[in-house]
Every structure is written in structure tokens, then in C-alpha cells.
Amino acid sequence: xxxxxxxxxxxxxxxxxxxxxxxxxxxxxxxxxxxxxxxxxxxxxxxxxxxxxxxxxxxxxxxxxxxxxxxxxxxxxxxxxxxxxxxxxxxxxxxxxxxxxxxxxxxxxxxxxxxxxxxxxxxxxxxxxxxxxxxxxxxxxxxxxxxxxxxxxxxxxxxxxxxxxxxxxxxxxxxxxxxxxxxxxxxxxxxxxxxxxxxxxxxxxxxxxxxxxxxxxxxxxxxxxxxxxxxxxxxxxxxxxxxxxxxxxxxxxxxxxxxxxxxxxxxxxxxxxxxxxxxxxxxxxxxxxxxxxxxxxxxxxx
Ligand SMILES: [Fe+2]
Numbered sequence: 272x273x274x275x276x277x278x279x280x281x282x283x284x285x286x287x288x289x290x291x292x293x294x295x296x297x298x299x300x301x302x303x304x305x306x307x308x309x310x311x312x313x314x315x316x317x318x319x320x321x322x323x324x325x326x327x328x329x330x331x332x333x334x335x336x337x338x339x340x341x342x343x344x345x346x347x348x349x350x351x352x353x354x355x356x357x358x359x360x361x362x363x364x365x366x367x368x369x370x371x372x373x374x375x376x377x378x379x380x381x382x383x384x385x386x387x388x389x390x391x392x393x394x395x396x397x398x399x400x401x402x403x404x405x406x407x408x409x410x411x412x413x414x415x416x417x418x419x420x421x422x423x424x425x426x427x428x429x430x431x432x433x434x435x436x437x438x439x440x441x442x443x444x445x446x447x448x449x450x451x452x453x454x455x456x457x458x459x460x461x462x463x464x465x466x467x468x469x470x471x472x473x474x475x476x477x478x479x480x481x482x483x484x485x486x487x488x489x490x491x492x493x494x495x496x497x498x499x500x501x502x503x504x505x506x507x508x509x510x511x512x513x514x515x516x517x518x519x520x521x522x523x524x525x526x527x528x529x530x531x532x533x534x535x536x537x538x539x540x541x542x543x544x545x546x547x548x549x550x551x552x553x554x555x556x557x558x559x560x561x562x563x564x565x566x567x568x569x570x571x572x573x
Contacts, residue, residue, distance in 0.1 A: 272349045272441035274468040276418030277475045278339035278393060279321065279371070280492065282537055283328035287312050289536035290325045297508050297533075298494070298541065299406030305396040306372070316409040316494065318395040320372045322419045331537045333489035336422060337376070337388040338440070338468070346375060346391045353379070356439045363388065382431035385424065385488070404508055410495040410545075417470045417549075420542075421477065423463075423490035429480035433464050436476065442466040444557040445474050445550075446525040465525060471549035473526035489539035491532060496545050499529060505543045509533050521567025522546075524560050532568075 284290050294300045294314045303313035303321040313321035326334070340346045353360055360379035368376055368390075376390035395415070400408055411417050426432045436442040446465040451458065461481060465474040479490050496502060502520070509516055509531075517540055518532035530544025 272352050272439070273340070273345060274338045274349075274389070274440055274442065275341045275345075276339045276412075276416060276468060276470050276472075277336060277420065277422060278319075278390060278418060279337040280323050280419065280422065281334040281337070282323060282325045283330055283332050283334045284325050284537060285328065285331050286536065287325045287327055292512075293514065293536050294323065294325075295403045297404075297505070297512050297514050298543070299402040299404045299505070299508075300409075301401055301403070303396075304398050305394075307370075315396075315398070316400065316419065317411040317415045318397055319411075319415045320394045320396045324371075330486060332487045333422070333492070333537065333539060335386045335388065337371070337373075337390050339393070339418065340389060340391045341469075342391055343374070346389070349389055350377065352441075353377075353439070358439055360389075363390075381426075381428075381435050383424075383426040383428035383484075385426070385432075405504070406496065406501060408497065410497055410547075412470060412472075417472045418468070418475055420492060420494040421472065421475050422492050423477040423479050425479045425481035425484040425488070425490050427480075427482050427484055429462060429478065432478050436466055436478065442468055442476060443552060443555075445555075446558045446560050448525075448560050448563060467550065467552065469552075471551070473528075473548050473550055485538065487538035489537070491540035491542050492535075493528070493530070493542035493544060495528070495547055496543070498545055502529060502531065502543060502545050506531055517570065519567055519569040521564045521569070523564055523568070524562055525558065530568075532570075 303315040306313035312325040314323040363376040372394040373390040451460040515534040528544040528547040
């Protein structure tokens with residue numbers, strides 16, 4: 272199975288208006304002009320009609336992700352592979368596909384019980400990103416083919432989820448880290464698998480070993496901009512809008528992203544960065560890294 276990109280993210284929110292303020296006035300995305308925002312709020316960052324949908328809920332969390340296949344041939348091949356693997360799925364109704372602006376889609380669950388969707392061809396509306404705060408564009412590749420960014424998924428079913436995303440969904444290994452936050456030598460620590468799909472973005476998913484995953488269902492989401500100035504303007508906007516910065520500016524070891532992390536209204540962090548490496552997977556050797564950052568990324572600094 273060749274999944275192309277992280278296509279969309281569904282967020283549940285107790286206060287969708289807080290997300291609207293955060294996305295428009297701090298992140299710099301726009302309310303999607305070609306979508307019906309009367310029930311859910313759709314946010315747009317590139318040619319895709321939308322990338323994030325915020326739904327009214329009684330909890331705050333990242334609900335699920337939509338993973339993109341390139342076309343019907345790849346989609347049908349994926350269904351055949353799921354059948355072979357004995358992984359059950361349900362086709363999305365025509366109404367659900369119409370609502371999301373996608374051609375076809377299915378819903379399934381990973382071994383950790385996380386619902387996800389596979390789809391192909393979300394409509395491109397080609398409407399310009401008109402950012403309230405002047406963000407010229409987000410880095411998502413040609414016609415969005417690098418996806419919206421990356422997601423770090425916390426799960427207690429660490430090995431099972433890793434095997435599922437690798438062996439069933441066809442994600443590729445990029446890097447592995449292992450953390451020891453507890454001084455107890457008996458503590459097994461926590462692993463982190465960085466995984467790529469079929470585009471040059473270093474990782475589109477990272478699976479984080481967490482015996483007690485948070486209700487937010489997310490460690491962080493990452494979106495990327497073109498240059499350092501846009502990251503700097505973002506930091507200024509966070510200060511102006513009283514958005515807590517949870518990690519200072521730093522550069523990561525494995526994807527070379529220069530980024531900051533801030534608190535979203537959803538109880539998880541958003542990484543906002545630039546300069547992430549783009550990889551040719553033909554000749555790539557997966558790595559094991561011992562530290563996450565070359566410099567910076569001081570957590571809980573304030
Ligand atoms: Fe990240």
C-alpha cells in the first residue's frame with residue numbers, strides 16, 4: 272500500500288470558537304471559503320479545500336486523521352491489501368464523501384482503537400490563502416502532495432500500532448528514539464517511531480509509546496512554513512495573543528526542522544516550523560537518534 276500524504280485532521284472541541292481564533296489569528300490559516308461552515312469549522316492552508324475540521328464536542332481532542340492515496344487504482348489496491356490482511360473497514364457513504372469533498376473513502380481502526388480514514392482526491396478549490404495575519408503560504412508541496420504536516424500519536428499499543436502502520440498501511444521507517452524520563456533504572460522508557468509515507472516530508476506520523484495516553488490523542492501536530500521570518504512572526508503573534516509557547520525555538524536532529532511548540536485550544540501542542548529536510552526514499556537508511564534537538568527546544572521554560 273502506498274499512502275501518499277497526511278490529508279486531513281478532524282478535531283473535537285468544547286469551544287470551536289477558540290480554535291477559530293487560534294487558527295486564524297495565530298496560526299494564519301483561513302476559514303475554508305468553499306466549505307459549509309455552519310455545523311463544523313473547516314480550515315484551509317493550501318489548494319486543498321480544507322485540511323482541518325473542528326467539530327463541536329463535549330471533549331477536546333484530535334479525533335482522527337485522513338490519509339490520502341493518489342487515485343482510485345491505489346485506493347482499490349489498498350482495499351484489496353486490507354482484505355488480505357484481514358483488517359476490517361467500512362466504506363464512507365456518498366454523503367460523507369460529498370461533505371468532505373473527497374472521491375471515495377473508508378474508515379477503519381488501528382490496533383490502539385484509533386479510528387482513521389483512507390481516501391483519494393480531495394477537491395482542490397484553488398482559492399488563495401488569504402491569511403488574517405499575512406502568512407503567504409504553508410509548505411505542503413506541489414498541489415499539496417506533501418500533506419498538511421505531521422502528527423505524533425500517543426498510544427499504549429505501541430508495538431501493535433507500529434506493526435500496523437508499517438506492515439498493513441505501508442508506512443516506512445525513518446528514525447527511532449527512546450526516552451527515559453524516569454530515573455528508575457527499571458523503567459522501560461518510551462519509544463518513538465518516526466514514519467514516512469510516499470512524499471519527501473521526513474515524517475508524516477510519529478508513534479509515541481505512552482502507557483497512559485492523554486485524552487487529547489495527540490502529542491503534537493506540525494505545520495511548516497517557507498522561511499524563518501514566518502516562524503518569527505508566528506512567535507510574535509503567540510505573545511500578542513497570549514498563546515503559551517511550550518517549547519522555545521530549536522532545530523531538530525532528524526528532520527532538521529527549526530520550530531517552536533505552542534499550546535492549542537485542544538490540550539495538545541502545535542509545532543510551527545521551517546527548513547525541514549526533504550528526503551528521497553529510494554536510497555534512505557533509517558536512523559536511531561539519541562537526542563531530539565541540535566539546539567534549543569527548551570520545554571516548560573516559562
Ligand atoms: Fe514534530
